[in-house]
Every structure is written in structure tokens, then in C-alpha cells.
Amino acid sequence: MNKLKTMAIGVLMISIFLVGSAKASNCMLNLPPDPVTMAVYDGTISYFDTVLSDVPSGYDVTNGTYLGWCIDIRYDIPRDTDFSVMLYSSCAPPAGLVGERWDMINYILNHKQGEMMDIQQAIWYFMKYPDGTPEAAWRPGYTPTPAAQAIVDDAMANGAGFVPGPGEVVAVICYPDEETQITIIELRKWVTKQFTASGAFDGFTAPEISGLSSMVFELHSGPRIWWEITYYFKNEGEGNYFILWDKWGGNLMALDSPPVAFNETNNVVTLENSEEFSIDPRLDVTEDGYKRYIHPYLDISDLASNGSAFITGHIGDQQQGTNPGKGKGSHPKGGKSYDADIRWEIGWLDTDAEAWLKIYIAPGKNPGGKLQFSSTGCYCINTGPRVRAYGDSEYIDFLYAIDKTVQLCVHVEGTEE
Numbered sequence: 244m245n246k247l248k249t250m251a252i253g254v255l256m257i258s259i260f261l262v263g264s265a266k267a268s269n270c271m272l273n274l275p276p277d278p279v280t281m282a283v284y285d286g287t288i289s290y291f292d293t294v295l296s297d298v299p300s301g302y303d304v305t306n307g308t309y310l311g312w313c314i315d316i317r318y319d320i321p322r323d324t325d326f327s328v329m330l331y332s333s334c335a336p337p338a339g340l341v342g343e344r345w346d347m348i349n350y351i352l353n354h355k356q357g358e359m360m361d362i363q364q365a366i367w368y369f370m371k372y373p374d375g376t377p378e379a380a381w382r383p384g385y386t387p388t389p390a391a392q393a394i395v396d397d398a399m400a401n402g403a404g405f406v407p408g409p410g411e412v413v414a415v416i417c418y419p420d421e422e423t424q425i426t427i428i429e430l431r432k433w434v435t436k437q438f439t440a441s442g443a444f445d446g447f448t449a450p451e452i453s454g455l456s457s458m459v460f461e462l463h464s465g466p467r468i469w470w471e472i473t474y475y476f477k478n479e480g481e482g483n484y485f486i487l488w489d490k491w492g493g494n495l496m497a498l499d500s501p502p503v504a505f506n507e508t509n510n511v512v513t514l515e516n517s518e519e520f521s522i523d524p525r526l527d528v529t530e531d532g533y534k535r536y537i538h539p540y541l542d543i544s545d546l547a548s549n550g551s552a553f554i555t556g557h558i559g560d561q562q563q564g565t566n567p568g569k570g571k572g573s574h575p576k577g578g579k580s581y582d583a584d585i586r587w588e589i590g591w592l593d594t595d596a597e598a599w600l601k602i603y604i605a606p607g608k609n610p611g612g613k614l615q616f617s618s619t620g621c622y623c624i625n626t627g628p629r630v631r632a633y634g635d636s637e638y639i640d641f642l643y644a645i646d647k648t649v650q651l652c653v654h655v656e657g658t659e660e
Contacts, residue, residue: 270334270406270413271437271455272430273303278327281417283311283320283426290363293417293428296325304330304415309428311417312363314348314370316382320424333414333427334406340416340425344369344379350402352412352429357390365394408439408473431477431597435649436489436628439601440471442501455651462657465614466502466512466522466605472651474585474600476630478592484636485592487600489585489628494524494607494615496533497554497583499543501603510608522607524581528556533581533607540586549598550590556583581607585628588638616655625651 279298283291291311298306313320320326331337333345347369355362364387369379379395381387387395407413414427438452447467451458457470476487491497500516510521518536526532534556541554589598604624606615616622634640 270332272332272334272413272415273301274330274332274415275299275302275304278329278420279304281326281328281419281426282322282324284322286311286359288359289429290359291426293426295428304430309430311426311428312352312366312414313424314343314366314416314427315425316367316370318422318424320426326419326421326423328417328419331416331418333416336416337418343371345414346405347379347398347402348414348427349407349412350398350405351394352414353405353407354394354397354401356394356397357388361388361391361394364388364391365398368395369398435476435630436472436474436625436651437649438470438651439473441469443468444503445505450653455649457651457653459616459653459655460657462616462619462655463614464606464616465507466496466505466607469498469501469603469605471501472602472604474587474602474628475597476589476592476599477597478594480594480632482591482593482596483632483634483642484638485589485598485630485632486638487585487587487589487628487630489625491583491585491604491625492581494581494609495583495624496522496581496605496607497537497585498603498605499541499546499554502605507614512605524608524610524612537583543600543602546602547587547589547598547600549592550588552585552587552600554583554585554602556581590636616653616657619655619657622653622655623650624653 275298280296282294282296284294286292289310290313293309293311294307295304295309296306298304329337331340333349336343336345348366351362351365351369364382364385367382371379412429412431415430417426417428419425437455438450438457441450441452441457443449443464445467447464448460450460450468450470452470459468474487474489476485478485498514500514500518502512503515504513505511510523511519512522513519520536521530521532523532526534528535528538537554537556539555542551543554544551546552585602587600592598608614609617630645632642632645634642
């Protein structure tokens, strides 16, 4: 590879990876860049009922009522009064709040126990603002209830470094442009699909993940690296039946268990669940290969929170530009690409009900017989999923499609042969 090409790929890889990292550091939230209007009211299950208005469309927050909490004891905030506020993710707070224990606050919001004031007192326990107290402490004069103490003990034991994952609550900071109380609201993170874990063995480095992006550090790993992928769906409309479809091409294998061993001599991969198969792309469904492993379908319903889920396979029809091979799916010597489809029959979901599914993805071999990834570069490995709503449990009465697609990108480093 010439130096100019190497430099161009390197710059592209770095720039795209940094964009992905920036999104990940923000907990994957898309918040308005300009102030919105906020008013608070006394809550019953949260300290405030927080009402946002003047929110433009296209963001993860909308006009409406949110569960709200106090993080600033310097001021009282008037109820039923409009304030102009900037919204910040607690995963990327403004300068004056960077030193706060947002890991603990987010952990508490995702592991609630006790009554509303128990939760509020536990939040105040970890907030140093505004006096900069170096250690967490109860508010002066407050004797914690057993429930409040249990919340703090749980956070101290398990909350360090906590970052909300798919479907979990993120604290969003409501920072006013005048001298009044700073508050937070709860926003549940809506991400259709993202990298949530990775692994490696036999001396290879586990891919580095940051939400919708991942960095691979060596070429020709094959199934000696893998990713856990989490799908998350929340029904924001009326109750209906739902199906989610997705496709993985370019000889990326969709699996029900992560790989733990690979014999490169005979092409056999072993999964954590003790299943074995060959990744030779020349093997079809009548032989002991990956395509046979998922044929006619591989039931992965036990990896789903709701409904039934399956992996099915077909050969060589992935679209140009949406997979690492970027090809037509076949090779003159007889190799054929692996394409794996995810069909998740989520079933009935009420309004605001949620569902999630985990799968595992590992590189195989390309049609020419080389272990993926066989070259450096930036690859969009997946462009789905698609979600459809139906009026019946047989999925015949189609109602509407939901456009919640995301792209997962892999940035491959390594030394070209």
C-alpha cells in the first residue's frame, strides 16, 4: 500500500472513530443545541414533574413531561414558571459539573428503591455542587432512612464507572440561563442497535467499542474476535404487534453464543455453548459449516426479552458497500459469502413498553478463503434494522413501518501483507 493511500485511510479512520467516540461519550443522546423552555411542578414519584416545551423536532427529547430531580441546593426554583435551559447529557456535562459523580447518579436512577425522597436524598448525597465538598455526605441535619442508606450502599458497591446502556435511563442536565436551581430529568436512551461488549482469544485484541463504532487492531483474526450486539425497541405509539428484521453480510456470522476457540488448520470454530462448525465459505447447508448451523433457522429466543427470535441464512446477495467484502457475494473458485438475517417477532407491546435482544457477531472467511478482516479501512458492516407494526399476532395486517435505522461501523487497523 502506498504512503498516500495509507495516510488517507488513517485520517478517515481517525476522524470517523472520533465522531463515534464523541457520540459514545454523550451516551448516544441527540440533544438540541439551543435553549428550550422548562417549568417544574411538585412530583409524586419524582421530586419534580418537569415539563419541556419549545423543543424542535428531530431530537431525543420532545415537548412533554419528564421525571425530574434536584441537584442544586443553593436555590429554590419557583413552580409553574417558565425558564430557558440548555440540555446536557450527564455523560458529557458542562464545565462546572464535570467533577460530579454522574456514574452514581445514573446508577441510582436505573436501580431505584424506596420512596421518592429516599431517592432524592441519595442524589444529594453524591452531589458536591456547589460547595465542592471532596467526599460524598448526607445533607447537614438529615438522618437517612434505611431505604436511603440502602440506595447509597448499593451505589457505592456497584455504581462506580456506571454508564447507561441501551434502554437505560440517562440523567439530562437542565442548566438555566439565570440564577435559579439546576435540575435533571430522566431520559431513557433510545438506540435501536449498538455494540455493547467484545472479546478475543489466541493473542488477538478485543475490539474497542464506542456505541455505534468499533476499532479492530489486527488483520485476519477471523472468529478470534467477536462483538455482542444489543437491539433495543420502545413502542412510542399505540399498542400493536411488532417485528424487527436485520441483515449481516460480508461473511460476518450472527451467532447465539460467543466464540471461544478456533482451529485454523481445519477451520473449526467452537462457541461458548460447546457448538462447533466450519467457517469454510465453500461449504453449503448439506455439510458441517456455518450455513448448516443456522439452517433452516437458529432459535435465539432465549436471548430476547420478548417474543421469538431467529437467525436464518442465505448466500451472496449483500448490497455493495454495506459489508466488509464490498462484493457480489461469490468467488470464482467456488466460495460464497455468508449472509445472516435476524427475524425478531417481538409480539404485542403496549405504549411505552420496551424489548431487547442480544446476539453475537464474529468475522468468518471471505469467498476467496481469507480470514476476515483481510484489509485495513473503515467499513459499514450493517445498515438496519427495520421495524414493522401489525394489527394481528400472525403478522398479516401490516400497519406501518418505523424508521429507526442505524449504521454500525468498524475501523480496521493492522499491517497489510
